[in-house]
Amino acid sequence: MKAVILAAGRGSRLAPFTDDRPKCLIEVDGRTLLDRQVTALRRAGARSVGVITGWRAEGFAHLPLTRWHNPRWADTTMVDTLVRAEAWLTCDTTLVSYGDIVYAAADASALAALDAPIAVAYDPRWRTLWERRFTDPLADAETFAVDSGGRLTEIGGRPSRLEDVTGQYVGLLRFTPEGWREVRRVLATEPAAAHMTDLLARVVRAGRLPVATVPLRHPWFEFDHVYDLALGRPVVAALDALETDGHVPGGAA
Numbered sequence: 001m002k003a004v005i006l007a008a009g010r011g012s013r014l015a016p017f018t019d020d021r022p023k024c025l026i027e028v029d030g031r032t033l034l035d036r037q038v039t040a041l042r043r044a045g046a047r048s049v050g051v052i053t054g055w056r057a058e059g060f061a062h063l064p065l066t067r068w069h070n071p072r073w074a075d076t077t078m079v080d081t082l083v084r085a086e087a088w089l090t091c092d093t094t095l096v097s098y099g100d101i102v103y104a105a106a107d108a109s110a111l112a113a114l115d116a117p118i119a120v121a122y123d124p125r126w127r128t129l130w131e132r133r134f135t136d137p138l139a140d141a142e143t144f145a146v147d148s149g150g151r152l153t154e155i156g157g158r159p160s161r162l163e164d165v166t167g168q169y170v171g172l173l174r175f176t177p178e179g180w181r182e183v184r185r186v187l188a189t190e191p192a193a194a195h196m197t198d199l200l201a202r203v204v205r206a207g208r209l210p211v212a213t214v215p216l217r218h219p220w221f222e223f224d225h226v227y228d229l230a231l232g233r234p235v236v237a238a239l240d241a242l243e244t245d246g247h248v249p250g251g252a253a
Contacts, residue, residue: 003046007099008054008073008081024099043105089180098171104218116212117179124215126168152211156197
């Protein structure tokens with residue numbers, strides 16, 4: 001298994017911290033987000049980890065990671081960025097991580113273990129986190145629904161009620177080569193996907209392959225705004241403790 005980290009974006013909402021680096025190279029409590037991601041992905045079983053660059057790509061030059069570059073990062077989508085790693089996606093099961101999130105190795109491992117061509121991780125306790133980060137959680141939330149077998153049935157829409165949202169997609173997913181071939185079929189028959197959730201929604205609507213889901217059991221966090229640097233520190237501390245001794249402190253999530 002391989003793993004790819006998507007790190008092409010500008011991260012303007014985290015300025016000035018991203019003026020000279022991509023989001024994943026920001027440090028939180030002494031370690032970059034990238035270091036935390038690589039550690040979790042390797043512990044989940046990824047034998048090789050690569051990063052797809054864009055903004056400030058030179059920041060990755062000294063790191064022992066496979067690199068691809070999206071030269072059009074400023075005017076293309078995250079899906080276009082992911083396609084740069086197609087050499088891996090067509091040949092190996094590949095975990096894909098957004099570059100601005102932190103998560104537990106155990107949750108990445110649970111995602112990797114799912115027996116499905118496409119799988120995504122989600123947060124069933126999302127509302128607590130969204131209420132901490134946003135004045136109006138509904139303004140940032142997207143629809144997310146699964147059936148009784150844990151298969152994704154809806155993603156990426158605009159919900160009208162909090163009660164209608166089963167969970168939130170977190171930016172951690174996995175493709176087998178079969179799953180990636182289905183992605184390519186979808187991309188070939190419809191215009192370019194605006195977002196990753198748009199792509200996943202199209203795969204669900206096509207109905208040829210199921211998209212499996214796994215709920216996160218441990219803390220996670222997305223660093224997207226300047227205020228997230230303070231809000232995310234308790235989560236980082238919880239993940240550090242989990243990495244050290246396998247224990248998640250109560251109330252940290």
